[in-house]
Amino acid sequence: MIPVTETLPERIRARLRDTGRASRLAVGRLDALAVAGLVAAAYLAGYLWATDRLSVRSGLGSSVTVVDEPLARAFERTGQLQFEPVALVDLWVVRLLLSPIDLFVGATLAALVGLNLALAYLALVQPRSCGLGAGAGAAASVPALLSGTACCAPVIVIALGVQVSGTVITVLPWLLPLGVVLLLGSLVYVGGLVDTKNGRPVS
């Protein structure tokens, strides 16, 4: 536990250190790593699908089409946090519009969601030693879900046919950064509650 006599900056530094240790612990354990990997992979696929970068359909064949000057194209914005795809990859039933920066953003989100869920998993499988299992799991999943909604909010607006005001449209681009902040906050929260010495959550 963090001593109450520590100053605020010291407490923050200590909490960040604990979060780092907890995260390393999560990826060091095979079961937690599997949870993180599976969740991250599923999230990334869902993210790319919801943002129209990935689609599944039949009869595509296999081909790769790359734009001229892909390096320049890659940095052209198509949305607040979306960038031009530089290649179209068809793999029989999967079509991927490959935008390096979008892929990086999606992978970062996916990693954060995976790590959050891995820590939540650790808390859930050892509930008696900590007494916070379900609570920590819920705490970790809420920002993950929020960020998931944020990434595809504009797409959802179109899909649902909701009439929105200009104010709402102005807010939408901020949902993704907000989701990232919430995921980081959740990591720090859950990470600080894991007993990294024993590989168990703090009792």
Add this chain to the structure above:
Amino acid sequence: MDPTRRGLLATAAAVTTASLAGCVGDTDAIGPYEPDGESGGATPEEMTASPDEDAVAETAIPIADDQLPVSYSLETLRGEVIDGGVPQDGIPSIDDPVFEPVEDVDDRFREDDPVFGVVREGEARAYPQSILVHHEIVNDEIGGESVAVTYCPLTGTAMGFERGGVEFGVSGNLVNSNLVMYDREGESMWPQMLGTAIEGPLEAASLREFPVHWSTWSDWRERYPDSTVLTEDTGYVRDYDDDPYGMYNPVSGYYREDSDPIFEPLRSDDDEPPKRMVLGARPPEGPLSIDHETLAAERLLEIDHEDATLLAVHDRSIDVGHLYRNPDGEAFELADDRLVDADGDSYEPDEASLERVYAYDAMWFAWTGFYPDSAQFG
């Protein structure tokens, strides 16, 4: 977007929205169109501004001799501009279009897929909706003349403008759901449907327009077998099999006649379902709209509009409407899809011996939003 993805996202979002009512908007706006007779929004007020003569003299962009009518003050329109969620050129225009002959197209399109057709200087060109929905503007040259062929998916409007060598791009902003173009000369802002700049050095100036016809691949190919067709070699990679807003063949998603617009229109008028297609025109006598389906059924409509007598003709070969000024009330009839006058002379529906009135197809909510005092026919 494929229907499965849209359906799943809509279901997920409906659940989220129901639990977060008030965060995204009025939940009454969700679901199919329900007429309620309400109207509101911006206050119409005829535009009185005139363009800067020096700017008009200096620009390379061909400016119309007569200013097009605009039913709101420029200040009002500027106040109604919203961020469409994409940055300038985030929807990239096609600046080096590549075309191929009709016979080389193979099975790239289905018979009823929509294409936008242009006939100019003896040249016919088709611009597939599936490509323009991802780019909205093609900076093209037809018959040696530089033109912009433009399409706004949210208002269902395809329009052509002369551009005098100046490129147009997508600003990322919308007004009344309509694409706001910008020119790459002085960055004046041009709402497509108005054809008139609302901001910038050329504000209050109007562009020279030409017709872009909504048609289908099979109709266009049959009527203009020597036409060329825009290819997917656009300089960008996009999933051209996927329309982010819905589908026209068959009609679904945002394009459904009774579905709501995403953004609140300048004015609401529930006389017709929001996305019903009308043929709109804005002659000096005042704006008018003709119901497209009625025109297609009647084929020929004589219209008394203020002091003018007009003739609307449905061109069955490509399913489009043409509008003419018929000051002497000359009698016409249709025979074998040709327009026949009182002397027995016959013409193609787009080649009548009358003065042409520029008209374009638009979704009802968009037309009545921009032109709330528009007369309604059909």
